[in-house]
Amino acid sequence: MKDRKTWLSGPYILWIILFTVVPVIILFYYAFQDDAGRVTLDFFKGAVRPIHLKALWLSVLLSLMCTVVCLLLAYPLALCMRSLKMGKKGMMIAIVIGPMWMNYVLRIMSWQLILSQNGVLNKVLSVLHLPRQDWGNSATAIVIGMIYDYLPFMLLPVYNAVMDIGEDVIEAAHDLGASKATVLRKVMIPLSKPGIISGITMVFIPALTTFAISDMLGGGKVMLIGNIIEQEFISSMNWHLGAALSLLLMLFIIPGIIFSNEEEGGF
Amino acid sequence: MTDNIKKCISIFSLTALSVISLVGCANSNDNIKDKTEKLTEKIVDENKTLTVLNYGEYIDRDVLKTFQEETGIKVLYEEATTPEEMYAKYKGGAIDYDLICTSEYMIEKLMGEDELMELDKDSMEYYDNIDERYLKLSESFDPGNKYSIPYFFGTIGLLYNTEKVNGPVDTWEVLFNGEYSGEIIMQNSIRDAYMCALKYKGYSLNTTNRDELDEAQKMLIDQKKDVEAYFVDEVREEMVAENAAIAVCYSGEAYLANEYNSDLQFVVPKEGSNLWIDSWCITKNCRNYEGANKFLDFLCREDVAYLNFEEVYYPTPNKAVFENLDEEEQEDPLIFPSEDALNNCEVYKILDAETTEYMGEMWKELKVLQ
Secondary structure (H helix, E strand, O other): OHHHHHHHOHHHHHHHHHHHHHHHHHHHHHHHEOOOOOEOOHHHHHHOOHHHHHHHHHHHHHHHHHHHHHHHHHHHHHHHHHHOOHHHHHHHHHHHHHHHHOOHHHHHHHHHHHHOOOOHHHHHHHHOOOOOOOOOOOHHHHHHHHHHHHHHHHHHHHHHHHHHOOHHHHHHHHHOOOOHHHHHHHHHHHHOHHHHHHHHHHHHHHHHHOOHHHHHHOOOOOOOHHHHHHHHHHOOOOHHHHHHHHHHHHHHHHHHHHHHHHHOOOO | OHHHHHHHHHHHHHHHHHHHHHHHHHHHOHHHHHHHHHHHHHHHHHHOEEEEEEEOOOOOHHHHHHHHHHHOOEEEEEEEOOHHHHHHHHHHOOOOOOEEEEEHHHHHHHHHOOOEEOOOHHHOOOHHHEOHHHHHHHOOOOHHHOOOEEEEEEEEEEEEEOOOOOOOOOOOHHHHOOOOOOOEEEEOOHHHHHHHHHHHOOOOOOOOOHHHHHHHHHHHHHHHHHEEEEEOOOHHHHHHOOOOOEEEEEHHHHHHHHHHOOOEEEEOOOOOOEEEEEEEEEEOOOOOHHHHHHHHHHHHOHHHHHHHHHHHOOOOOEHHHHHOOOHHHHOOOOOOOOHHHHHOOEOOOOOOHHHHHHHHHHHHHHHHOO
């Protein structure tokens, strides 16, 4: 029985090898070798230049902002959904997941239309006689787009974790004299920590590496690390530097994944 | 169990590695390559297909159907946004392209790398439809017109909203004097962006002089605070929506922009600009040479060229089409640039590797700046 089950993972292992292991080997190959085939560290030296670190820093900053806002939106919502009746929960999940059925480029484009100078937002604001906002084509627009796009990835793990907490545990806390705030602080949050952490990873990592959202909503004025990697691969044709930058970015991501696995008790 | 998994992993990685090394061998070993080429040639000939790479929204799709009906050759149509992306797609080698329609400097680059095949012009019935004037302009990158056929051409200029500008617009200066702060859209492509500053200063847009490039960089850095956005495909929509007063824009976009918003006008600045020619060429990897020439000939045919002109509305080098347009259309500056405007224009040439890298770094520096 056990043997058979192991074999079931075959397609997944093949997938991992073809689309994760082999590409990473190719990345290493390009990052450590120049055109003449010599092994070199030059591209890594190039990758850690201030101009690239500046873009990396901005990416980290924007994705942190996105992650924090997503968590602040998702956790209370998950608590709300927990207290709802069964039928309404399904409804809420559908509302959250529904937009994901649309192509994400289309969803980001609609934010372009909302935030631009003569966009929907400014039209509404002017009707209400409120001051116009100039959020289009800026870092603000990028963060808004990221939050919108990645919120479901935060909500779903957090929601699952919150739902797994037994009602009896909470009742017991109340019986022992805990206030609502104490229950939230000492019972709910610690018990839902694995969900929170996997939500943070699932939002932070794609936000850190995005280049499409920053291109479309930043008006080409904001360059994140993803955009630099894209420029090196597509327009500058410097695959070596692009590969070195990708590996540099991985250095940021891998510790995050290891940390979250440990917190969740590992796989 | 883990031993089993490890075994699996090692077997799979071995297979993967051997596939990679086989591919590598095939590239270095002409014998194997020839054999595989012959093999694929056979398959492709039987299938009667052509794999074509072109820009987005750059052909009337019905034309492809007509071609298949007339010749039985099926066109597998692929799109890309920029010449650099096309180069990466072609060089990546995942798909073997038979025909590419791209910008002149990319054709020059491909020619330099010996990636193109000469056209069989004698086999083409409608080649004479192409106006000699544009063939001559093409000679600046393709001497003797051996490798390319002009498809559409145009300039880069300023698309401006007559209601939003204070006075006539006929110079690049409006982009740099701060008068239209927050109302400017620049092209989000390295050469087109620096071209504006270089031409304004009277330098060649093909300059490799570091001082001139540094001067252009300084102008663009100073200008960044005034720029609403760097766009490529969105320029037209953004101008129609009146989200900016002035945009650096391809001449071909101007006509449609004006159709949607009659306040929009187009001008090629007096200091001159870039003249670009998009041309078709046959790649060295082409496995259906006869079909490829047939397809190019088909595109030169008046009715086909007219359908494509109607679809794209870029100036066409096809004189059979041009002569049959009414006078109003022929003289419309929104479609066909005037002779005077063209006099100061230059065609992009490929820059040497160092300059390309230098400009790539300049671009990053400009973009990272907040």
